[in-house]
Amino acid sequence: MAHVAKSPALDVPPEPPSKRIKLSPQPKKEDPDDSAPASPTSTPLVADLAEQLDAQERNKYVKGKKLGSGQYADVYSAYLITDPTQLVAIKKIKVGAEVKEMGISYDSLREIRFLQELDHPNIIKLYSVFSTKNQNLNLVLEQLPQGDLLKLIQDTQNISYTPADVKAWMLMLSRAVHFCHANFILHRDIKPNNLLIAANGEIKLADFGLARSFADPYQPMTYNTITIWYRPPELFFQAQFYGGAVDVWSCGAVFAELISRDVLFRAWPESEMNMVKLICEKVGTPTDENWPGVSKLKGYVTPTEIQPIRPKDYWLANFRTIGEIGVDLLMKMLTLDPRVRLSAEGVLKHEYWTSVPKPSKLHELPRKGGGMEAMGEDLKRRGGEVPGKENERGDKVARKIDFGAGKK
Numbered sequence: 001m002a003h004v005a006k007s008p009a010l011d012v013p014p015e016p017p018s019k020r021i022k023l024s025p026q027p028k029k030e031d032p033d034d035s036a037p038a039s040p041t042s043t044p045l046v047a048d049l050a051e052q053l054d055a056q057e058r059n060k061y062v063k064g065k066k067l068g069s070g071q072y073a074d075v076y077s078a079y080l081i082t083d084p085t086q087l088v089a090i091k092k093i094k095v096g097a098e099v100k101e102m103g104i105s106y107d108s109l110r111e112i113r114f115l116q117e118l119d120h121p122n123i124i125k126l127y128s129v130f131s132t133k134n135q136n137l138n139l140v141l142e143q144l145p146q147g148d149l150l151k152l153i154q155d156t157q158n159i160s161y162t163p164a165d166v167k168a169w170m171l172m173l174s175r176a177v178h179f180c181h182a183n184f185i186l187h188r189d190i191k192p193n194n195l196l197i198a199a200n201g202e203i204k205l206a207d208f209g210l211a212r213s214f215a216d217p218y219q220p221m222t223y224n225t226i227t228i229w230y231r232p233p234e235l236f237f238q239a240q241f242y243g244g245a246v247d248v249w250s251c252g253a254v255f256a257e258l259i260s261r262d263v264l265f266r267a268w269p270e271s272e273m274n275m276v277k278l279i280c281e282k283v284g285t286p287t288d289e290n291w292p293g294v295s296k297l298k299g300y301v302t303p304t305e306i307q308p309i310r311p312k313d314y315w316l317a318n319f320r321t322i323g324e325i326g327v328d329l330l331m332k333m334l335t336l337d338p339r340v341r342l343s344a345e346g347v348l349k350h351e352y353w354t355s356v357p358k359p360s361k362l363h364e365l366p367r368k369g370g371g372m373e374a375m376g377e378d379l380k381r382r383g384g385e386v387p388g389k390e391n392e393r394g395d396k397v398a399r400k401i402d403f404g405a406g407k408k
Helices: 049-058 106-117 149-154 163-182 245-260 272-282 312-318 320-333 344-348 371-379
Strands: 061-069 073-080 083-093 126-131 137-142 195-197 203-205
Touching (some): 061 083, 106 126, 106 137, 149 195, 149 245, 163 203, 163 320, 312 320, 320 344
Antiparallel strands (some): 073 083, 195 203
């Protein structure tokens, strides 16, 4: 059963004006949309209970420096007014022209809904939600000041890490994904820059803008999801019924990227057809022999050249640092047939985690740092954006290519 994190604004009745605590003057805010008053006397009495509760929740926080700004969201550093030592990050989701009719995008609704349901040490924590005078939603999130895994991977000049470090990071990610799946939630956008690092070194899975509940196995879902470099083959073949195996494939791609410090599946020029060709080259060509029924998927195209499934020796040659047991786990996470691919629970039961070396302890893990600005850059993005290509969502390419075009 999911752990539901209820917003304090829904549980605490408003105090009468006579009993409100007088607040000390607040510093000048960088957010012009922030209408939180400096003192209770300037707060207009509202007849609508919901508005009053929202104002009460908004007044708990003081926004400070802007950490990041994008088309989708602005991110600010903030603190709790009753305890300035309790630091948070406030993500202000903008109301864009494309969502004016409903007032908020589906991505934002998903992010709020699932973060309220999930409470886990390796998932970013949502403390509260409130709105502003321009109806922009503000998500109050925990501060994660140590950057993200992508920055660690890319800084080859200054950051080195060991197979034990990789094992620790992957164990935390695997636990987070298993918790999501145990609560019937698919993340659908697992990638290194959505794995933020807390002050103590913990990995936190963030950005649930593309998440989806999969409690109903007969409910079709979109295949235009997951950033293209981390998307599994069944979605390239336009499968509409899928489960946790899609997230496991993404985790396998992250695993390989941590080891080699390079994206495993990055086709050039970037297109879905080229991505499928790259998967065939690096893993093997999907056929009815190694994936029964794959040819019946709507987007499947009969290949002109068959690449055999890569043997363990191939994977060992490219990922020797994690040893034979680690390679066995990687291969099972990147199995073509999603029905044979390991589940999130199966990943955690693999002997890799108990083999030598043991996972590094939190205080031993390397950290990139970068301060809260790094978190601001991560959180300002919209779900599905390709790393390094802001405002370019990885699922747009799927609309440009029809895999079924060549199918008889």
